[in-house]
């Protein structure tokens with residue numbers, strides 16, 4: 001073994017081998033892979049080898065498309081066959097709701113450049129005669145689906161990596177990881193030690209154990225998974241003979257099964273409801289290439305349905321049943337990227353679909369390591385998306401929920417129940433008592449909407465407007481015509497202190513830092529000028545700044561800040577988390593309510609728009625920002641958690657005469673739409689430039705140098721390629737959800753990022769990106785947005801429909 005390497009990749013499954021190959025491809029040749037046993041000896045060897053592009057997140061779907069396209073390149077470089085069968089696949093819908101979901105997936109595939117086609121059940125049966133047509137209402141054909149040989153593919157990655165200069169050490173187990181003060185690692189193995197500049201955890205079934213070597217408890221859990229292989233089936237033989245090709249893959253969402261041809265029989269696997277975790281605490285190091293005992297009773301409900309839906313399967317003999325473990329994260333997507341709080345330690349774990357995702361994971365991680373940026377929008381698989389609340393028992397519950405719902409529809413207004421409530425504020429029971437329907441926001445229960453007396457506080461899940469519609473409308477009107485109060489504990493909150501705080505923030509952010517007692521809004525860019533943050537910053541005192549941002553991105557942002565912190569201890573960062581909670585009051589009567597709670601002057605001139613001040617509010621020590629996301633007159637009031645209950649009671653008392661209403665996240669998001677305000681992770685993501693996103697007001701190219709300034713200057717001069725636009729959509733009973741294609745002149749030219757019903761202005765609105773050349777084309781119906789398979793006319797609006805001059809915020 002060498003004594004030193006640039007990168008030590010731990011784990012020789014399909015993911016580790018892909019990471020190794022992609023590192024060599026990106027130009028890092030001095031890289032090694034360390035494998036406990038043989039290549040593939042974790043979960044990889046017994047995989048069913050299927051691949052597909054389907055994913056709930058379009059950016060992950062794109063990376064899956066990359067993976068599937070990569071296999072020809074690997075075969076060419078390595079001379080090793082991947083055993084490819086590019087047979088295409090059918091996604092079978094049993095209900096109109098599932099068909100609507102497929103129509104959405106089909107629309108999204110269009111803008112991702114993936115090839116899909118919607119079919120009737122009859123057309124689907126022509127392609128896959130095993131189907132009993134009466135159980136299905138339609139299908140989607142995905143041309144990219146297929147299957148491969150898991151071992152051949154892993155070896156093709158490994159051989160290609162070796163050709164690129166990598167070394168692979170087999171039968172070598174990493175037993176310890178010791179950090180050096182310079183951020184490098186001593187990798188201790190049972191065959192000697194190696195000093196590595198970077199370590200990558202590709203430990204698959206042992207990812208948790210490798211995490212524990214560096215003090216991490218990764219949110220990953222292995223589940224048992226079964227598939228069976230049938231004997232030869234005459235129906236398959238006959239089809240192959242008459243058609244000259246294999247049967248396509250199939251996913252039967254109702255029965256929770258996937259199916260594909262294997263030789264002259266079929267493979268059938270299930271994601272059963274009665275699923276079982278494997279080794280929930282610790283994976284034994286001596287687990288080898290063994291299979292687990294099959295349990296057909298557990299998958300019997302799926303099999304029964306499968307036999308009805310595909311009658312030939314009921315007659316087929318079973319040749320083999322495979323039961324093997326593989327790993328999942330709480331939301332089913334991989335855990336990839338650098339780990340916040342550790343230097344040069346990277347993860348590529350919880351890859352549950354290694355043959356659909358392994359290539360994309362390897363590409364993104366290698367670019368991240370080599371260039372400092374993954375080069376794609378990888379948020380949906382970024383390890384930073386889980387907070388400290390994702391404990392081992394939380395992970396266990398969520399992974400089981402995710403596994404058992406693998407093929408279930410997740411409706412846009414559906415909140416999943418497992419492991420909730422995890423975090424609550426002191427107002428939780430008060431809010432529930434007032435009819436709140438709660439949602440999960442980065443592990444925290446947050447009111448979505450309030451059911452009035454006599455109405456059941458429950459969402460009816462749907463792709464269409466649902467039962468919350470009149471109640472969210474009432475909340476919006478309550479705010480716009482009077483005053484409303486909402487919980488805002490789910491924002492991220494930070495404090496920056498020290499003599500270097502201002503210079504540090506100024507280097508990170510695009511906008512000038514505020515004066516004492518003032519607030520600014522500011523994006524944050526990466527060196528390529530792409531958006532990696534969007535914050536509100538207040539200067540509370542000399543050398544003390546408070547900052548608010550997206551709760552989901554807290555670890556993502558902390559990781560970035562820590563990477564750039566000066567080493568002279570002149571800046572300290574504190575993440576408040578639930579140590580600072582808040583309530584926002586908004587609407588034209590909100591000032592009257594605030595004034596009743598304080599003896600400070602909060603008049604228009606006494607407490608101006610975008611000011612920040614500490615004051616007592618109804619006996620409670622608070623910090624107040626005169627700004628809200630509603631785009632109306634309003635205030636954010638921030639307090640320590642022990643005061644939040646008292647604050648709420650005081651606000652409700654003071655607001656009673658003004659008819660104060662509770663409002664939830666859905667009303668807040670509706671109100672921001674009619675102001676054309678963007679949201680983080682929808683309109684603002686690392687694939688867009690600040691000017692493309694329309695944030696030029698907050699990018700000051702004349703101030704000190706900041707990260708991304710050169711790229712931002714170029715973007716300003718060249719104008720970028722895209723523009724964020726707001727549109728009025730001629731919708732019927734369903735609004736956009738995000739990820740719908742935007743059509744113009746008979747072609748898909750852009751995509752929707754988010755939208756919904758703007759209740760106060762009574763319009764269906766969408767935001768999205770289109771090429772800048774058409775972004776000012778305001779002719780009525782010049783565009784179309786595809787909602788649930790139907791193209792609806794859409795019109796770009798250049799001004800917000802509510803209060804375009806911003807007079808209300810400043811009143």
Ligand SMILES: Cc1cc2nc3c(=O)[nH]c(=O)nc-3n(C[C@H](O)[C@H](O)[C@H](O)COP(=O)(O)OP(=O)(O)OC[C@H]3O[C@@H](n4cnc5c(N)ncnc54)[C@H](O)[C@@H]3O)c2cc1C
Pocket residue numbers: 010011012013014015016034035036037038039040041042043044045046047048049050051172173174175202203204205206207210225226227322323324325326327348349350351352353354355356357
């Ligand atoms: C029954 C079944 C069917 C499946 N079907 C499919 C399918 O059809 N399509 C699909 O895409 N996916 C499928 N999968 C999932 C697929 O197998 C996984 O996505 C994939 O194997 C994950 O690969 P990995 O490299 O992350 O993990 P692993 O394959 O588990 O690899 C981890 C490697 O790390 C090594 N290692 C761990 N700790 C150490 C250490 N300390 N020192 C050195 N080496 C170490 C292990 O020995 C192992 O080889 C299936 C899985 C199962 C079980």
